[in-house]
Amino acid sequence: xxxxxxxxxxxxxxxxxxxxxxxxxxxxxxxxxxxxxxxxxxxxxxxxxxxxxxxxxxxxxxxxxxxxxxxxxxxxxxxxxxxxxxxxxxxxxxxxxxxxxxxxxxxxxxxxxxxxxxxxxxxxxxxxxxxxxxxxxxxxxxxxxxxxxxxxxxxxxxxxxxxxxxxxxxxxxxxxxx
Numbered sequence: 117x118x119x120x121x122x123x124x125x126x127x128x129x130x131x132x133x134x135x136x137x138x139x140x141x142x143x144x145x146x147x148x149x150x151x152x153x154x155x156x157x158x159x160x161x162x163x164x165x166x167x168x169x170x171x172x173x174x175x176x177x178x179x180x181x182x183x184x185x186x187x188x189x190x191x192x193x194x195x196x197x198x199x200x201x202x203x204x205x206x207x208x209x210x211x212x213x214x215x216x217x218x219x220x221x222x223x224x225x226x227x228x229x230x231x232x233x234x235x236x237x238x239x240x241x242x243x244x245x246x247x248x249x250x251x252x253x254x255x256x257x258x259x260x261x262x263x264x265x266x267x268x269x270x271x272x273x274x275x276x277x278x279x280x281x282x283x284x285x286x287x288x289x290x291x292x293x294x
Contacts, residue, residue, distance in 0.1 A: 142276060144208045144269035148261045153204035157197035164193025206256035208269065210276050215245065219256045226253075228280035234273045236266070243270050 168189035171181040202220070209216045214227040226245070236243040236258070243258035243266065258269045 140276065140279075141211045142209070142269065142272040144255075144257045144265070144272075146204060146206055146257050146259045146262060147265055149206070149256075149259060150204040153200050157200040160200060161190075161193045161197045164189050164196070168193075208255050208257040208273070210273055212276065212280055214280075215273065215276075217245070217253055217255060217257075219254065224253055228277050229284075231277055234270055234277060236260075236270045243273075 168186040171186050171189065205218070206220060207216075207218045209218075212228075214225065215231065217224040217226070226247070230248055231245050232248050233246040234243065235246050235252075241260055243255040245253045245255060247253065258266050258273075260266060262269075
């Protein structure tokens with residue numbers, strides 16, 4: 117509601133970032149990446165419009181530019197901008213059952229039993245899920261440049277994983293556990 121103060125501990129944000137929907141659910145998107153993609157897409161469209169307007173309907177010794185060429189240049193700019201916006205569509209949705217990861221092209225739906233750990237190394241650009249089989253899945257929606265939003269997302273994912281795996285049996289210690 118406009119004008120009403122937001123509770124700082126609500127976990128919700130207005131435009132992207134980390135959103136706590138109902139209790140036990142989490143959604144994260146790459147805020148800065150989406151802003152950068154939107155800005156870059158707008159710049160590409162603006163440049164293509166300027167190029168299209170600079171193509172006058174005058175004959176050249178090699179090529180004759182027409183109105184259809186101008187429209188095609190603007191259309192090309194829109195297609196390029198859509199491709200740039202496509203790069204920012206990464207998303208992570210998690211609940212008590214598991215996690216759904218949507219990176220640029222690849223989608224993963226994993227139960228928490230398949231996830232060994234939620235990792236976010238200090239020098240990493242984004243978080244990742246370490247799986248029980250040793251594989252690792254990048255979480256492009258949780259990026260270091262998003263700072264506090266990324267921290268909240270990782271903490272939320274870790275809390276959901278811990279709650280889902282609370283009933284798992286404790287493995288015996290290894291003989292050489294270092």
